[in-house]
Amino acid sequence: MPLFLINTGMTISILLFYAGYWFRFRNNRLHRFLNSGGILFNLATAVYLLSLKYLGEGIEQSGVIPNVERLYIDIHRAIAALTLILMLLMGWSGFAGKKRFHRKLHFIFLPLYTLVYLSGLFLFRSSN
Secondary structure (H helix, E strand, C coil), rough: CCHHHHHHHHHHHHHHHHHHCCCCCCCHHHHHHHHHHHHHHHHHHHHHHHHHHHHHCCCCCCEECCCCCCHHHHHHHHHHHHHHHHHHHHHHHHHHHHHHHHHHHHHHHHHHHHHHHHHHHHHHEECC
């Protein structure tokens, strides 16, 4: 069940990010709303994941089993951490009105977030 919740939260997040990207020129209010929702779902899922790892019994004990060697998991986590920083910069620059910076980050953030999302789907499996 924990892996299902993690994958569901991240799936909702990426869908909101791409829907927000779609509305970037059509409806700025909807763009902000959808991307804010994507940020919130991502952060809530990340907090849940970290609480499983550090506050709970651990990732493996809760039923999330890696499919690959530890090196690939560490690379995934490092890229995910970088993507988290980019996501927060995207949110800040969008709300602060830093349009040029915000638009340039789209070209880095969305492909990187998609890579992290897809790799997360394949790097882990549920033991339950």
